[in-house]
Amino acid sequence: MECTEVISGEVSKMGIPTSVVIELDHLLTQLKSTTPSSSSCPPIVYVIVVGIVIIVIGVYMGERGRQKSEKEKHERRKQEVEIPPTSSAPNCPYCGSKVSSENIFCPSCGKNMKTIEKSPGLLGKNREINNYLTNARGISRFALNATFFVALFVFGWIIGIVFYNLGKGKLGWVYASPYLLLSVLTLHSLISGGSMNLSGFAFIIWLAGLIHANRILSHYRSMAFQRIAVIDNQPTPTIDSQLEKGLILDKVLEKTEPAIEILKSALQMPGGDPLLLYLSGVRMAKKKLYREAAAFYDRALASTEDAFLARRIRWDYGSVERHLKEEPV
Numbered sequence: 001m002e003c004t005e006v007i008s009g010e011v012s013k014m015g016i017p018t019s020v021v022i023e024l025d026h027l028l029t030q031l032k033s034t035t036p037s038s039s040s041c042p043p044i045v046y047v048i049v050v051g052i053v054i055i056v057i058g059v060y061m062g063e064r065g066r067q068k069s070e071k072e073k074h075e076r077r078k079q080e081v082e083i084p085p086t087s088s089a090p091n092c093p094y095c096g097s098k099v100s101s102e103n104i105f106c107p108s109c110g111k112n113m114k115t116i117e118k119s120p121g122l123l124g125k126n127r128e129i130n131n132y133l134t135n136a137r138g139i140s141r142f143a144l145n146a147t148f149f150v151a152l153f154v155f156g157w158i159i160g161i162v163f164y165n166l167g168k169g170k171l172g173w174v175y176a177s178p179y180l181l182l183s184v185l186t187l188h189s190l191i192s193g194g195s196m197n198l199s200g201f202a203f204i205i206w207l208a209g210l211i212h213a214n215r216i217l218s219h220y221r222s223m224a225f226q227r228i229a230v231i232d233n234q235p236t237p238t239i240d241s242q243l244e245k246g247l248i249l250d251k252v253l254e255k256t257e258p259a260i261e262i263l264k265s266a267l268q269m270p271g272g273d274p275l276l277l278y279l280s281g282v283r284m285a286k287k288k289l290y291r292e293a294a295a296f297y298d299r300a301l302a303s304t305e306d307a308f309l310a311r312r313i314r315w316d317y318g319s320v321e322r323h324l325k326e327e328p329v
Contacts, residue, residue, distance in 0.1 A: 128219070128220065129220060129223050129248075132167045133279060135167055136164075136165060136166060139217070140254055141214075145214070147162050148209070148210045151206065156205075163213060166216050166220075168216065175208070224248045228249070231245045240272060243272060243276040243279075243280050244276060246259045246263035247280060247283060259283070260289070274304035275300075275309060277297075278312065281296030285316065291324070294320050297317045297320065301317070
């Protein structure tokens with residue numbers, strides 16, 4: 001039995017929607033026409049191909065559930081953002097004085113507390129930017145393109161790493177899996193004395209991934225500029241808005257020096273959202289500014305009621321403390 005027939009038969013038994021099976025069968029037919037004929041399917045190729053097909057199908061079938069889950073989370077976060085922070089905040093975010101939640105003006109500094117920007121909720125007021133700032137490792141334009149050119153000569157798992165650093169891990173599998181499949185089949189074809197016809201398909205996938213990754217990063221940068229413009233137009237800057245601006249400048253726009261100055265100045269202001277304080281500490285630690293990082297972690301840990309966030313802070317705090325002990329007194 002031919003390789004493509006075996007794979008198509010296995011996919012049909014998995015309960016996959018008919019439209020997906022048809023598309024996969026069409027792809028496998030094309031692969032069959034471009035690979036040397038063989039009387040049997042080599043076991044290693046069969047295992048690799050079936051495994052990668054299962055991964056791609058898993059990503060496809062899990063996408064709808066992921067979108068539904070993200071939509072529900074977005075609605076919950078939207079409701080949280082609509083709750084005024086002054087209802088539970090015991091301190092004035094401007095001067096730090098104790099005030100009643102019913103007060104409109106701070107009795108100490110006299111500033112209007114109702115004009116303060118609400119809790120940040122979604123950073124950058126966008127789910128993609130929020131995910132990039134809070135979960136993704138981050139990647140510069142130079143590193144993105146350099147990694148892709150390395151991936152041109154290496155199996156496609158490196159492409160997956162780029163999308164993971166962009167906060168798009170599942171999308172990385174969508175590109176990496178077929179690229180890896182075609183690379184293996186091309187290698188098998190060469191060993192069998194065939195041609196490199198499949199290498200053209202692999203190059204197309206690589207090029208599509210390179211363009212897509214750059215477009216995602218450009219989209220992030222465009223939204224970052226828009227958000228910073230909104231923050232700069234605020235009549236009175238708050239600690240949360242300054243922390244958010246510093247994070248966006250550093251992680252998205254790669255403007256490190258002004259970002260550090262803004263984060264350091266925000267550290268002198270009272271209050272602050274625990275998540276923003278923690279993320280600011282992470283950026284400081286990456287720049288080897290461990291004392292500032294420890295100060296951010298201390299404030300975040302003291303103000304958070306989220307057990308998961310507290311564990312993240314303590315984990316990163318341990319690394320910062322080790323570096324502080326190594327510094328000369």
